Every structure is written in C-alpha cells, then in structure tokens.
Amino acid sequence: MANRTVIPFGPQHPVLPEPIHLDLVLEDEKVVEAIPNVGFIHRGLELLCQKKPFQDMVLVAERICGICSLIHGVGFVQGVEKIMNLDLPERALFLRVFWSELSRIHSHLLWLGLAADAIGFESLFMHSWRVREMILDIFEETTGGRVIFNVIKVGGVKKDITKETFTRIMKQLDKAEEEYKQISEVFINDFTVIHRWSGVGVLSKEDAVKLGAVGPTARASGIKSDMRMLKYGAYEKIDFEPTVERSGDCYARAAVRVKEVYQSFDIIRQCYNKIPEGEIETKVTGFPNGEYFSRVEQPRGEVVYYVKGNGTKFLDRFRVRTPTFANLPPLLQMLAGCDLADVPAIILSIDPCISCTER
C-alpha cells in the first residue's frame, strides 16, 4: 500500500468562489477520502427571526445567498402565507414565477461561466457572462436591483410590470436566447469540454438516492426530482418536464444546466402568455400562528423552509435546508477514488454555494 498524504484544499482556492475546506487523503495521485470542513462564514441569520418582524424577515431571507436571493424570499414568504391562509392574486404568483425563472437563467449562466473558467476555457467564460449581463439588465429594469431584488413581500409582490415593458422584455429575451444558443453548442459539443468532463466524478443513481442528492446533481444521475413538479405558486398552470440525464458525471451535470436554461426561457414565454391582469398584493392582517414546511426549487436544487409563528409579529423558529447542504454527501462520494487534478472540476460540478449552506 502506498503512503497516505493529506492535502488541504481551500478555503481559498482559485476555482472556489466561496470558502469550503477539504482535507484530501491521497494515495499517490488518487483521492481515498475527503473530509469537509465548513463554517467560515456563518452569520446566524436564522435566529434573527426573533428580533425582526416577519415582514422584514423577507429582506434577511433574500440575503442568505447572492445568486438565488429571490427564490429564498419566495420560499420564506410561501411558508408565512400558508400559515396565515392568504389567498394571493394570480398576477403576483405569475410575476414570482417570471422572476424565479430569470434567476435560474442568471444562476446557470454564472455557473456555466465559472465552470468554463475552471477548465481553462477563458473565452467561453467571458461569453457566458456577457449573456448573463443581458438578464441582469432586465432584472434592474423590472425590480430596481441587480442582485438583491426586494420585490417579494408577504401577501404578493411589490412591483408590477406593464404590458409594454413586458413585450419589450420578451424581445430582449429572444435576443439573449439567440446569443445563448451559440454558447450552449460549445458546452454540449466542444472536444475540450467533453474530454475534461465525461467520466469524471460519476455518481450512480443508487448513490444519488441513498445520499439524498437534489437538483441538477440528482437529475444528472437519472432521478426525476424537481420541486416545481409540486406545482407551488403559479407552476400549476405551467407545462414543463424536468430535464434528466443518465450518465451522472460532470458532463451530465453541465448538460442538465445547459438544457434547463432553454426550459426557463420557455416557462417565461408561457408566463407572458398566461399572466392575468389584476391586483398584485392582498391585505395582510394579523400575525402568523402555526408551522409550515415550504419546499421550492432553486437553481441548485430543493430548498426547505421551516417557519413557526406564535401569534406575535416575531417568529418562533425559522430554519433553512439549502441544496448545497444536501449535495455535500454526494460530493464526498464523487471525490473518493478520483484523481487529484479532477477535484476542482468535481467540486464545482455541484454548484456549491457555501453562503447558503452556513446561513
């Protein structure tokens, strides 16, 4: 047996946008085991619910993560609304879906860019982010922010989109999709990309089920798991089928995300055609009293919100289980047995968001 060496990986590393530390136990060049260590950016956001009124907690929930901020807000608000038995106007639900899907496009384009950068494909990284910039412009025009949108509130949404703006935005999105088509072909067909990712970090379907993978990581291993199939919000009026790949390697995880961007463009188009006219918020009276588990689909996978109210304006408990937290055990399974040089590509393939995980 070869000698075992322990190589520390992170919390600062060129491919990692956020701090996670891994102790890699190596035998020659092969990773035998990876021991994770998180907790560098714990902020204690969950306990803030006892000091902030529940309406203001939406702002805190949005700040859990900088990429999927809007969907964090939707998850929290949905929990509070179910406790309070609020009937939301349909237009508000459709607007939430519209912004959620835009978030998904912008998150996936960000990841595709970072992943291309991690395999040394600089120009692809630049072009992915160029398309992402068009999406951020749409966000700024409709919500007023580029990263923190601040449009979700308990009982509806804060901003409306006029018919003319919506039509203009759809034209901009058509243009963005045209630009994205060229880039997505590179991710699917390019020799460099395929050579670097296929067969790397394979997660079998059985392991994915056993270790509780969620989101694109699970879908790349052949599990049809997508929380949007629960038909929360306006998703009950929208037709879509989750994207599933079978091979379970890094290439499959990238392919799932590439295809999901097209799916999100399609959902936005359905939103535009089906959105009704009307109010965008309902009046909220009283305080939440009860508990609820709210599950929504983020770009990275399923996020679970537990909200417990006690009849006052402060909540009793607020708990978030984020997708990266669920995807850490599958990540360790993928790392066992891989080459040291493949570690960065594999870690990036689950789209780790450590800020979410540590809250």
Added chain:
Amino acid sequence: MSDILTMCKTVLSSLRKKTACQMYPIKPAKFYKNTRGHITIDPNKCILCTMCAKRCPTRAIEVDRAKGTWLINRYKCITCNECVISCKPVALRMEIQYSPPGAKKDIELYNIEKPTPKSAVPGE
C-alpha cells in the same frame, strides 16, 4: 475536426461587433427608472411624522421631533424603499444614482422647521 471548431462562430462574430463592456468612467453608467440608488429628502415638505424611521428595517433613519432633525446613515441603508412608500407628504424620494463612496462613515443630518401646531396658529 468540427468538434474543436465549435467556438469559431462566436469568436468570428464578436470580431465584427463592438465591445460588450461599457467604458464606465468615460461613458456614464446606465440606470433605469426603477433603479434603487439612494434616498433624498425635501426638508420643506417633511412634517416630522417619524413614519420613515418606524418602517426602516435597519434603523438607518432617525428623526428627533424635539430638535427638529432628520438624519440618515447611508452605510446602514439597504435602499428597500419602505420609507418612500410610508412617506405621506412625499418628502422622501428614491434617486437612481448610487450614493458615492466615502472615507469616513458620516451621517447626513437635515434640520427641519417644526410644523406649527394648528391650535397655536394666531387668529384661531
């Protein structure tokens, strides 16, 4: 051979195009009507009702009715727009320009003339 030339179309087409970046300091940054930049106050319209300070989630705004002052800490403000919505006399406005960076964490203070109580108006 074709699978190593997939990027060619994008690369060749971007040779003809103008740069995608905005040359920021030379060309001014582009803002939209909805952009949340910073809060401004019109001291003549303010009636010191303290609604903005009550609604502020970060307590960036402080209003002193006795002294007649309205102050904002721009480093605490998250531009959530709540104060603008709650301002009944429309003294507060959201501007599209971001607040400039500073070397010191200063607080902006405005002196506001106290509205005269109705009963104190002479002749009534």
